[in-house]
Amino acid sequence: MTQPTSPDLARQYHSQLLPRILDYLHARGIPDPIINSHLLGWNGWRISIPVFNREGQFAFFKFPRDPDEEHPSPKMLTSRGATLELYGWEVVLGKPASIIICEGEFDRLVLEAQGFEAVTSTGGAGSFRPEWADDFKAVPEVYICFDRDGAGERGAMQVARLIPHARLVALPPDVGEGGDVTDFFVRLGFGRDDFLKLLEEAVPPPALIYEDPKPSVPSSPDRERIEGVKKQVPIENLIGGYVPLRPSGGMLIGLCPFHEDHVPSLTVYPRTGTFHCYGCLKHGDVIDFVRYREDLSFKEAMDRLETMTTEHGGQPE
Numbered sequence: 216m217t218q219p220t221s222p223d224l225a226r227q228y229h230s231q232l233l234p235r236i237l238d239y240l241h242a243r244g245i246p247d248p249i250i251n252s253h254l255l256g257w258n259g260w261r262i263s264i265p266v267f268n269r270e271g272q273f274a275f276f277k278f279p280r281d282p283d284e285e286h287p288s289p290k291m292l293t294s295r296g297a298t299l300e301l302y303g304w305e306v307v308l309g310k311p312a313s314i315i316i317c318e319g320e321f322d323r324l325v326l327e328a329q330g331f332e333a334v335t336s337t338g339g340a341g342s343f344r345p346e347w348a349d350d351f352k353a354v355p356e357v358y359i360c361f362d363r364d365g366a367g368e369r370g371a372m373q374v375a376r377l378i379p380h381a382r383l384v385a386l387p388p389d390v391g392e393g394g395d396v397t398d399f400f401v402r403l404g405f406g407r408d409d410f411l412k413l414l415e416e417a418v419p420p421p422a423l424i425y426e427d428p429k430p431s432v433p434s435s436p437d438r439e440r441i442e443g444v445k446k447q448v449p450i451e452n453l454i455g456g457y458v459p460l461r462p463s464g465g466m467l468i469g470l471c472p473f474h475e476d477h478v479p480s481l482t483v484y485p486r487t488g489t490f491h492c493y494g495c496l497k498h499g500d501v502i503d504f505v506r507y508r509e510d511l512s513f514k515e516a517m518d519r520l521e522t523m524t525t526e527h528g529g530q531p532e
């Protein structure tokens with residue numbers, strides 16, 4: 216994209232909207248008042264969605280593809296210099312009674328058309344930035360409604376960990392694998408009351424039980440040796456030697472070394488000597504961590520940890 220980006224351009228694109236694109240947006244559950252208030256437009260070859268930053272300034276465009284395009288091209292493009300943004304800052308900062316964090320700009324607009332306050336990260340599932348979470352503390356009811364697929368599930372868990380009072384909304388199986396908010400309202404024809412019912416049934420994320428996991432009880436004859444290693448190599452020291460960790464509640468969080476992590480998905484629980492990643496779901500104790508990280512067998516990992524206890528100020532036997 217080489218054209219300049221500015222709010223004026225958003226207005227210009229908005230004035231260029233073609234009747235067939237309007238029809239398409241209507242059919243996607245986005246009516247005229249929403250199209251107009253959010254300045255959806257047409258840049259000559261793609262739909263344009265202007266995104267504004269926390270200060271209310273124009274940030275960049277998202278460009279969903281032309282629905283009638285003959286040659287397949289990326290479903291979504293962004294204008295040059297685009298960063299990750301929360302699409303719907305004005306909603307969060309308005310401190311509504313409740314808000315829905317969804318996955319995708321169109322889904323946000325469909326929810327708004329149904330009378331729900333909604334926001335989305337412009338980067339899709341798994342791209343919610345930890346620093347955005349603070350502004351959600353002032354919102355009494357926070358719901359997370361992501362697509363019904365693996366990425367959506369993992370993304371929802373990441374957001375839930377950042378916003379402890381958030382609840383997970385499960386779309387019904389009818390939306391299908393990968394189904395989303397738009398499928399619910401538009402393809403399946405459900406209404407506002409049906410979605411309110413889903414909100415009532417929303418639950419705290421089940422994985423939060425990992426806040427207090429039971430340490431694993433090994434049944435091998437090496438049990439004493441294992442317990443010794445665990446006692447002498449605190450998990451926060453071990454993992455902290457690989458990735459920076461910072462305290463968050465009674466635990467520590469950091470970027471997971473086992474998958475490409477853009478939000479801190481790794482949680483470390485010093486009290487129980489365990490770790491858990493909400494992104495790739497790897498979890499375990501110090502021995503597991505070393506096994507995964509260094510690609511070692513159980514026995515090799517034990518040897519390595521025992522070396523560490525003697526080398527790094529642990530108490531040599």
Ligand SMILES: [Zn+2]
Binds near residue numbers: 472474480493494495
């Ligand atoms: Zn991970």
